[in-house]
Amino acid sequence: MRKKWMAFLLFLCILFGVSSRAAAADAALTEAQVYESMIAMKAQYPEGMRWTNANSYRWKGGIYSTGYGCAGFAFLLSDAAFGDLPARLVKPVSFKDVRAGDILRINGDTHSVIILEVKTDGIVIAEGNYNSSVHWGRTLSAAQVEASDYMLTRYPEGGGSGDQPQNPQKPGEGQRFWDVGSEDWFYTPVEDMCSRGIMSGLNETTFGPGQNLTRAQFAVILHRAAKTPAPLGGKDFADVKKTRQTEWYYDAVRWASSEGVDLIRGYDDTGMFGPNDIVTREQIAAMLYRYAGYKRYSRAAVSDLREFADANQVTPYAQDAMRWIAGSGIIQGNKHAGAKNTLDPGSNTSRAECAAIIMRFLEKYER
Numbered sequence: 001m002r003k004k005w006m007a008f009l010l011f012l013c014i015l016f017g018v019s020s021r022a023a024a025a026d027a028a029l030t031e032a033q034v035y036e037s038m039i040a041m042k043a044q045y046p047e048g049m050r051w052t053n054a055n056s057y058r059w060k061g062g063i064y065s066t067g068y069g070c071a072g073f074a075f076l077l078s079d080a081a082f083g084d085l086p087a088r089l090v091k092p093v094s095f096k097d098v099r100a101g102d103i104l105r106i107n108g109d110t111h112s113v114i115i116l117e118v119k120t121d122g123i124v125i126a127e128g129n130y131n132s133s134v135h136w137g138r139t140l141s142a143a144q145v146e147a148s149d150y151m152l153t154r155y156p157e158g159g160g161s162g163d164q165p166q167n168p169q170k171p172g173e174g175q176r177f178w179d180v181g182s183e184d185w186f187y188t189p190v191e192d193m194c195s196r197g198i199m200s201g202l203n204e205t206t207f208g209p210g211q212n213l214t215r216a217q218f219a220v221i222l223h224r225a226a227k228t229p230a231p232l233g234g235k236d237f238a239d240v241k242k243t244r245q246t247e248w249y250y251d252a253v254r255w256a257s258s259e260g261v262d263l264i265r266g267y268d269d270t271g272m273f274g275p276n277d278i279v280t281r282e283q284i285a286a287m288l289y290r291y292a293g294y295k296r297y298s299r300a301a302v303s304d305l306r307e308f309a310d311a312n313q314v315t316p317y318a319q320d321a322m323r324w325i326a327g328s329g330i331i332q333g334n335k336h337a338g339a340k341n342t343l344d345p346g347s348n349t350s351r352a353e354c355a356a357i358i359m360r361f362l363e364k365y366e367r
Helices: 002-026 031-042 070-082 142-146 187-195 215-225 247-256 281-294 316-327 351-365
Strands: 056-058 066-068 088-090 103-106 111-118 122-127 135-141 150-153
Touching: 031 070, 031 111, 056 070, 066 070, 070 103, 070 111, 070 122, 111 135, 122 142, 135 142, 187 351, 215 247, 215 281, 215 351, 281 316, 281 351
Parallel strands: none
Antiparallel strands: 056 066, 088 150, 103 111, 103 150, 111 122, 122 135
8 A cells, every 4th residue: 555655646746747847848938037047146156256268167058068268157147047948049140139148159259148138229248258257247239249150049939939949050051060151261171170080060060160179179189180099108187087078088188198299288286187278379389399290290490470469478388389380381370450460379279270270280291
């Protein structure tokens, strides 16, 4: 008898849980509720709190699994408001369609912000990694909203009927990824790297050209470029242990840090590798410089760097590498309005930039 009562109670619990979830799914969130959920996070993440690309967050919305820096902060607030509702991507962005809680990718696919409020002529936003900190309350005009690269929304399509959002945007005819089009400057490098198996997408439909490159990702890219040799030895890093979550980069890091290869070094003072740390342009130069030495390629082409306005900002350890990589044309200067070319040595490297750099390197030395 007792077993029957326990089974009956279990059935009621399951039924109640299913009914509760169904009711929650049917109840469309209002913008006021979304705003309150996000603004409640301000006590935990106050104005001016340090937030850089070293901060990351695993998102429940899909499309992207993890966001770093500005994307991570936007994903954090998004989950606070929407829980585990799936996201969908909208491109192009129309001002009339944006709502509180929507995430905008702006500034040429380099910065993510989340909308707190929609006004008649613009929006109020929250953002991470704004001058390396959390910032609440900056405004963007309607024109700036519509200049966004794309929008991630977790509202159902059609304005809140309670239906689940559609699947993330799919590639168009002839496209490998929805976010890499033939008109993009990085189209050829991305296609070249992916067709050769040196780089791959974040998932089957998304490449993430504007996402920052991590140290683990770059180790894997160099390992694939070298035809995935077996790691011989390699350093032991406290934050690189072989688990189901790290196996995709474990062998690459062991190979890249092994004696005789020595491409990617850890942080000597901590014994850590920092697999999720973002790679700067001068770090890529240094690692490729070592890789060229490992492959016994010529490193004779050098530049005196005087054509670059910020040559004095190159860290001493990377100066030889920067002279070589700029002289060989593998890394090219960035043109800024009213200024000379700049190397931007301390700037983060996007996945699109990495594809272009590796393509130029291989064209010069391996074709």
